[in-house]
Amino acid sequence: MGAVVRPTSTAEVADVLRDAAARGLAVVAQGRGTKQGWGLPVSVDLVVDLSGMDRVLDHQAGDLIVEVQAGARLAEVQARVGTEGQRLALDETVPGASIGGTLATNASGPQRLVAGTARDLLIGVTVVRADGVVAKAGGRVVKNVAGYDLGKLVVGSYGTLAIVTEAVFRLHPEPEVRRWVSVAADDVHDLVHAVVHSQAVPWAVEVDGTTLSVMVGGRPDGVDARVGTIRGLIGGSVSDTAPEGWGTYPWQPGETGLKVTFVLSGLRDVLAALAEAGARVRGSAGAGVVYAALAVPDALPRLREVAAAHHGSVVVVDAPDEVKASVDVWGPVPALELMRRVKDQFDPDHRLAPGRFVGGI
Amino acid sequence: MTPGVRAVATRARELLAPDAVIDDRARLRTYECDGLTHYRVVPALVVIPEDADQLAGVVRACAEHGVPFVARGSGTGLSGGALPHAEGVLVVTSRMRAITDVRPEDQRAVVQPGVVNLDVTRAATPHGYYYAPDPSSQQICSIGGNVAENSGGAHCLKYGFTTNHVVGADFVTAGGEVVPLGAMAPDAPGYDLLGAVVGSEGTLGIVTSVTVRLVRLPEEVRTILVGFHSTDAAGAAVSAIIAAGIVPAAIEMMDALAIEAAEEAVHCNYPAGAGAVLVIELDGPAAEVAAEYDEVERLCEVNGAFEQRLATDPFDRALIWKGRKSAFAAVGRISPDYIVQDGVIPRTALPEVLRAMGELSAQRGVRVANVFHAGDGNLHPLVLFDESKAGEAEAAEEVSGAILDLCIRHGGSITGEHGVGVDKARYLPRMYTEEDLDTMQLVRCAFDPDGISNPGKVFPTPRLCGEVPGRHKGAHPAQEAGLAEVF
Numbered sequence: 091m092g093a094v095v096r097p098t099s100t101a102e103v104a105d106v107l108r109d110a111a112a113r114g115l116a117v118v119a120q121g122r123g124t125k126q127g128w129g130l131p132v133s134v135d136l137v138v139d140l141s142g143m144d145r146v147l148d149h150q151a152g153d154l155i156v157e158v159q160a161g162a163r164l165a166e167v168q169a170r171v172g173t174e175g176q177r178l179a180l181d182e183t184v185p186g187a188s189i190g191g192t193l194a195t196n197a198s199g200p201q202r203l204v205a206g207t208a209r210d211l212l213i214g215v216t217v218v219r220a221d222g223v224v225a226k227a228g229g230r231v232v233k234n235v236a237g238y239d240l241g242k243l244v245v246g247s248y249g250t251l252a253i254v255t256e257a258v259f260r261l262h263p264e265p266e267v268r269r270w271v272s273v274a275a276d277d278v279h280d281l282v283h284a285v286v287h288s289q290a291v292p293w294a295v296e297v298d299g300t301t302l303s304v305m306v307g308g309r310p311d312g313v314d315a316r317v318g319t320i321r322g323l324i325g326g327s328v329s330d331t332a333p334e335g336w337g338t339y340p341w342q343p344g345e346t347g348l349k350v351t352f353v354l355s356g357l358r359d360v361l362a363a364l365a366e367a368g369a370r371v372r373g374s375a376g377a378g379v380v381y382a383a384l385a386v387p388d389a390l391p392r393l394r395e396v397a398a399a400h401h402g403s404v405v406v407v408d409a410p411d412e413v414k415a416s417v418d419v420w421g422p423v424p425a426l427e428l429m430r431r432v433k434d435q436f437d438p439d440h441r442l443a444p445g446r447f448v449g450g451i
Numbered sequence: 452m453t454p455g456v457r458a459v460a461t462r463a464r465e466l467l468a469p470d471a472v473i474d475d476r477a478r479l480r481t482y483e484c485d486g487l488t489h490y491r492v493v494p495a496l497v498v499i500p501e502d503a504d505q506l507a508g509v510v511r512a513c514a515e516h517g518v519p520f521v522a523r524g525s526g527t528g529l530s531g532g533a534l535p536h537a538e539g540v541l542v543v544t545s546r547m548r549a550i551t552d553v554r555p556e557d558q559r560a561v562v563q564p565g566v567v568n569l570d571v572t573r574a575a576t577p578h579g580y581y582y583a584p585d586p587s588s589q590q591i592c593s594i595g596g597n598v599a600e601n602s603g604g605a606h607c608l609k610y611g612f613t614t615n616h617v618v619g620a621d622f623v624t625a626g627g628e629v630v631p632l633g634a635m636a637p638d639a640p641g642y643d644l645l646g647a648v649v650g651s652e653g654t655l656g657i658v659t660s661v662t663v664r665l666v667r668l669p670e671e672v673r674t675i676l677v678g679f680h681s682t683d684a685a686g687a688a689v690s691a692i693i694a695a696g697i698v699p700a701a702i703e704m705m706d707a708l709a710i711e712a713a714e715e716a717v718h719c720n721y722p723a724g725a726g727a728v729l730v731i732e733l734d735g736p737a738a739e740v741a742a743e744y745d746e747v748e749r750l751c752e753v754n755g756a757f758e759q760r761l762a763t764d765p766f767d768r769a770l771i772w773k774g775r776k777s778a779f780a781a782v783g784r785i786s787p788d789y790i791v792q793d794g795v796i797p798r799t800a801l802p803e804v805l806r807a808m809g810e811l812s813a814q815r816g817v818r819v820a821n822v823f824h825a826g827d828g829n830l831h832p833l834v835l836f837d838e839s840k841a842g843e844a845e846a847a848e849e850v851s852g853a854i855l856d857l858c859i860r861h862g863g864s865i866t867g868e869h870g871v872g873v874d875k876a877r878y879l880p881r882m883y884t885e886e887d888l889d890t891m892q893l894v895r896c897a898f899d900p901d902g903i904s905n906p907g908k909v910f911p912t913p914r915l916c917g918e919v920p921g922r923h924k925g926a927h928p929a930q931e932a933g934l935a936e937v938f
C-alpha cells in the first residue's frame with residue numbers, strides 16, 4: 091500500500107482526488123479497514139483513510155433519517171440513533187465496520203430478511219469522483235425519484251466508481267422486544283420453508299451449521315403470538331438473546347470465505363453441496379444467502395454449478411492472496427461489458443481501487 | 452418521415468406482424484400523449500412488438516440509423532415520460548403481457564413489461580402472495596412503466612417502492628444489446644445496474660422482462676378512517692404514530708377540499724365537517740395488528756380525532772379506500788381543469804409547508820386540494836383552475852411551481868413517484884448542482900452514448916459523452932490480462 095492521507099471533510103477528499111488525478115495516482119478508500127481484504131488485492135499509490143470523517147451529522151428522529159460521514163463506525167451510528175429508540179437496520183457483520191465500507195461491500199446480515207440491504211436503506215449519498223468532482227444524488231427524504239439513483243450504483247461497487255464521503259439512511263423503530271427460536275436439525279430446508287411461508291413475519295431466518303434460528307421483533311403481545319406460531323411449525327427453544335455468532339461470518343483468517351446465493355427452493359441442494367465440500371456454513375437461509383468457510387477452495391466449481399442451477403452465484407469474499415490468485419474470485423458476471431462502460435465513464439483512467447472488482451475492474 | 456425512420460419501419464415490417472407497425476397519421480395520433488395530456492407530440496412510427504427479440508431488433512435498427520425511440524407501457528405516466536418524439540419511434544409494450552413464471556416457493560414472479568401491475572397480484576394471490584407496490588393506477592399501469600418510474604403506492608410506507616421489489620430484468624440497451632440485469636437470487640455480483648435502471652424513466656434502454664419479489668399476504672388487515680378538524684391535528688396524529696414506533700402499511704391524508712371532491716364523485720361518506728381525514732391501514736400478524744390498532748386509536752383520539760371508523764372486511768375497506776383512490780379524478784367534479792403535483796417534504800415539515808401552501812393559494816386566488824401519502828411526506832397538491840378564464844392556467848402553473856420550491860427549501864424532492872419526465876426537467880437544476888447532474892449523466896453515457904433512448908426527458912441539458920480515454924493505471928492492465936488468460 092502507498093502513502094496514507096486522512097482527510098476530515100468532503101472538500102478535503104475532493105482536494106486529494108484532484109491532486110491524485112493530476113499526478114495519475116491509483117487510490118483506494120478505506121473506512122476502518124475491516125474488509126480491505128475483500129475482492130481482489132489492489133496495489134495503489136495512495137490510501138484515502140476516512141477514519142477522520144467519523145461524525146453523525148444529523149439525526150432527525152421524527153423523519154426517521156440519519157445523515158453520517160462515511161468513516162463513522164456502524165456501531166456508533168447505532169448507539170446514537172438508539173437513544174431515540176431507532177435503529178439503522180444494518181448488521182455489524184465485522185466488528186468495527188464503517189458506514190463507507192459497509193456500503194462499498196453491500197455487507198448484510200440477518201436483518202436483510204425484513205429490511206433489505208444497504209441499497210434499500212440508503213436514501214442520499216455524497217461522492218467524490220476520481221477527478222475530484224463532488225456530486226450528490228438522492229436526498230434526505232425516503233421517497234424521491236428525481237434523477238438517477240446513483241446510490242444504488244455505489245453500493246456494492248467496492249470503491250471502484252467513486253469515494254463515498256457522506257450518506258443519508260432511512261431508519262426503523264427499535265422493537266420493544268426480540269425473541270429467537272432455535273432448533274437443531276440435520277435438514278433445515280423444510281423448516282425454513284415452513285417459517286418463511288407462514289404468517290409469523292420472521293425478521294430473520296438464519297442457519298448456523300445444523301442449527302436454525304428464527305428471530306422476531308415487535309410488540310410483546312404480537313411477538314408472543316408469533317413465537318407461538320413458529321414453535322408450532324418447527325419446535326425449538328426460545329431465548330431473548332441472540333445465539334452465539336449471530337450475524338457474523340463463519341470463516342477464520344487463512345480460510346476461504348464464500349458468499350453463496352440461491353432461490354429458496356434451492357436451499358437443500360446448496361446446503362448439501364456445501365456439506366459435501368466440508369464447509370462450515372452460517373447465514374440468511376431464509377433470504378437465499380449463506381456464507382461458508384472452506385479450508386481449501388477445491389469445491390468452488392462444483393458449488394458454482396449448484397448455485398447457478400438455483401439462479402444464484404458464489405463469490406470468494408475473503409481468502410489469502412495466494413488463494414485469490416489461483417481461483418476465479420467473482421465467478422461469471424453477466425452484463426460485464428456494460429459494467430466496464432460504467433467504470434470507464436466514472437473512472438476513465440482506472441485509478442480507483444484498480445483491479446479489485448469483477449472482471450478486473 | 453426521415454430516411455432513418457423509414458429504414459427502421461422497413462426493418463420493423465420484416466420483424467413484426469403487419470398490424471404491429473403503424474405509420475398512418477390517424478392511428479399514430481392515438482399515442483400522442485400519456486397521462487399528462489397537455490403535452491402532445493405525434494410519433495413518426497409506432498411499433499408493438501410481441502416479444503423481446505422483436506423489440507431488440509427494432510431498437511438495433513434505431514441504433515443503426517441514429518433514430519430516437521421512446522418506450523411506452525400503458526401511457527398513464529403523469530410527467531410526460533412516454534411523450535413521443537416527432538422524428539422517432541414509439542415502442543409500445545401492450546402486446547407483451549405474459550406472466551412468464553410464478554414461483555411462490557421462491558417468492559418471485561417473472562413477467563413481461565406490458566403486464567398490468569394488478570395482474571401480478573392476481574396471479575400470486577391464489578398462492579398466498581402478492582406484489583406489494585400499488586400505485587393508484589394499478590388496474591392499468593404496466594410493470595415496465597413502474598420500473599421506469601420507480602413507482603410507489605399507498606403501501607410503500609411499510610413495504611418500499613418498485614426498486615425494493617424488482618430483483619432482475621432482461622434489458623435492451625440503446626445500442627440494441629440484450630443483457631440480463633440482477634438475478635432471481637439476491638445480490639448478483641457486479642455493479643447494481645438494475646438499481647440504476649429502475650427510476651431512469653426509459654432513458655437508458657427498455658426492459659423486456661422483469662423479475663419481481665412476491666410478498667406474503669398479511670394475516671390481518673385493518674383499515675381505519677379518522678376524521679379531524681384540521682390538517683394540523685391530522686398531521687400531529689401521524690407524527691405521534693410514527694414516534695410510537697408503529698409503521699402502518701399506509702397513512703394517507705386528504706384535506707377538506709379533496710374530501711369535498713371525493714364526496715361528489717364517489718359518495719364515499721367520509722366524516723361530515725372534517726377538515727382532514729386520515730386513512731390508516733395496519734397489516735401483519737393478527738396479534739401484532741390488534742396491539743398496534745389500540746395504540747393508533749388512542750393516539751388519534753389524543754390528537755383530536757372526532758370520528759374513527761374501523762373496517763376489517765374487504766368490502767368496508769374498499770369503501771374507505773374508494774374516496775382516496777379516486778381523489779385525482781374526483782377533483783374534476785369541482786374544477787374543470789387541474790394540475791396533479793407531486794412533491795416530497797420531510798414529514799415533520801408538514802404543518803409548516805401546508806400553511807405556506809395555504810398562503811400561496813390565498814395570495815394568488817388559486818384553490819389547492821391536498822391528497823398525500825402522509826407517512827412519507829409525499830404531497831399531491833391538486834391545483835385547480837379554469838382554462839377558459841384568462842390568466843388562470845398561468846396562475847395555477849405558477850402556484851404549482853412555487854409548491855416545488857417549497858419542497859426543495861424544506862430539504863425535499865420535486866418528485867416522489869411521478870417522475871421528472873418532460874414536465875419537471877427544468878426544475879431538476881433547482882434540486883441538484885451542475886456537477887450532480889453531470890455525474891448522473893455519466894450513467895447515461897455508459898448505456899446510451901448517442902442519447903437516442905427517450906431523449907429530452909429528465910435532464911434539462913444532455914451531456915456530451917465524448918470518447919473515453921483508454922489510459923489505464925496501476926496494477927489493473929496486468930491483472931486484467933492475467934485474468935483473461937486464466938479464465
Ligand SMILES: Cc1cc2nc3c(=O)[nH]c(=O)nc-3n(C[C@H](O)[C@H](O)[C@H](O)COP(=O)(O)OP(=O)(O)OC[C@H]3O[C@@H](n4cnc5c(N)ncnc54)[C@H](O)[C@@H]3O)c2cc1C
Binds near residue numbers: 524591656869
Ligand atoms: C389516476 C392515476 C393515478 C396514479 N397513481 C400513481 C401512484 O399512486 N403512484 C405512482 O407512482 N404513480 C401513479 N401514477 C402514475 C403512473 O401510473 C405510473 O408512473 C406508472 O408506473 C406508469 O406506467 P405506464 O405503464 O402507464 O407507463 P407509461 O406512462 O407508458 O410510461 C412511463 C415511463 O416509463 C417508460 N417505460 C415504459 N415502459 C418501459 C419499458 N418496458 N422499459 C423502459 N422504460 C419504459 C416510458 O418511456 C416513460 O418514460 C398514476 C397515474 C394516474 C393516471
